[in-house]
Amino acid sequence: MTATLEQRLDAFRRLDDAKLTFARRDWFPGTSGNLSIKIQNDPLQFAVTASGKDKTKLSPEDYLVVDQDSRPVDETTLKPSAETLIHAVVYKSFPKAGACFHVHTVWNNLISELYFGQRAFSIQGQELIKGLGIWEENARITVPIVENFADIPTLATEIEKVITPEVPGVLIRNHGIYTWGGNDFEAKRHLEAFEFLFEYHARWLQLRQAVVSTTTTN
Numbered sequence: 001m002t003a004t005l006e007q008r009l010d011a012f013r014r015l016d017d018a019k020l021t022f023a024r025r026d027w028f029p030g031t032s033g034n035l036s037i038k039i040q041n042d043p044l045q046f047a048v049t050a051s052g053k054d055k056t057k058l059s060p061e062d063y064l065v066v067d068q069d070s071r072p073v074d075e076t077t078l079k080p081s082a083e084t085l086i087h088a089v090v091y092k093s094f095p096k097a098g099a100c101f102h103v104h105t106v107w108n109n110l111i112s113e114l115y116f117g118q119r120a121f122s123i124q125g126q127e128l129i130k131g132l133g134i135w136e137e138n139a140r141i142t143v144p145i146v147e148n149f150a151d152i153p154t155l156a157t158e159i160e161k162v163i164t165p166e167v168p169g170v171l172i173r174n175h176g177i178y179t180w181g182g183n184d185f186e187a188k189r190h191l192e193a194f195e196f197l198f199e200y201h202a203r204w205l206q207l208r209q210a211v212v213s214t215t216t217t218n
């Protein structure tokens, strides 16, 4: 069964909302980023951003529906995001995922490079970890980091190997983050929580260094 017009329009409208919210935060520099919302599981179909668009704007040609092989369901001149395979990996790995968002920010890039040696970034005891749906006291989360392979099937395979249901995100080295959730509301909350944690940690390292330098020079 294929997605109905009503389901498509609902997914496109939700993508518009998420896209404009993230665009206001400058989370799509240089046309980077891609977003998807799942329409159905069996067979898998999801709405995804078209490749190379200015994601700070709305147009009638912003999204298309693709299948489990990341191929357009309808005849169209639009090209799905170059990274559609990664969205497909997320939906196939976690059938409860309903939306998947990808952004490039300075903070997620800095953290991905700083901790690439460990292939993971861990943080503990931050209130915003609850924004990831993890409510345990003094929780510690670990976000995997993969190499930024130019070959997207390779990148998608590497991501498939490291993503877990416990932490809804993966960093790509010097590239960006993929995060997901049960629906667009949850995926947005996860993305905001991750970005807060990355920025907090990077700024904390800077401030700590500044304090150490002042105390050692005085």
Ligand SMILES: CSC[C@@H](O)[C@@H](O)C(=O)COP(=O)(O)O
Pocket: 030, 031, 032, 033, 034, 049, 050, 051, 052, 053, 080, 081, 082, 083, 102
């Ligand atoms: C223009 S830099 C970003 C791209 O290389 C890619 O990483 C990206 O996020 C957007 O690709 P797109 O094909 O528009 O979905």
Ligand SMILES: [Zn+2]
Pocket: 032, 033, 034, 083, 102, 104, 175, 176
């Ligand atoms: Zn990207």
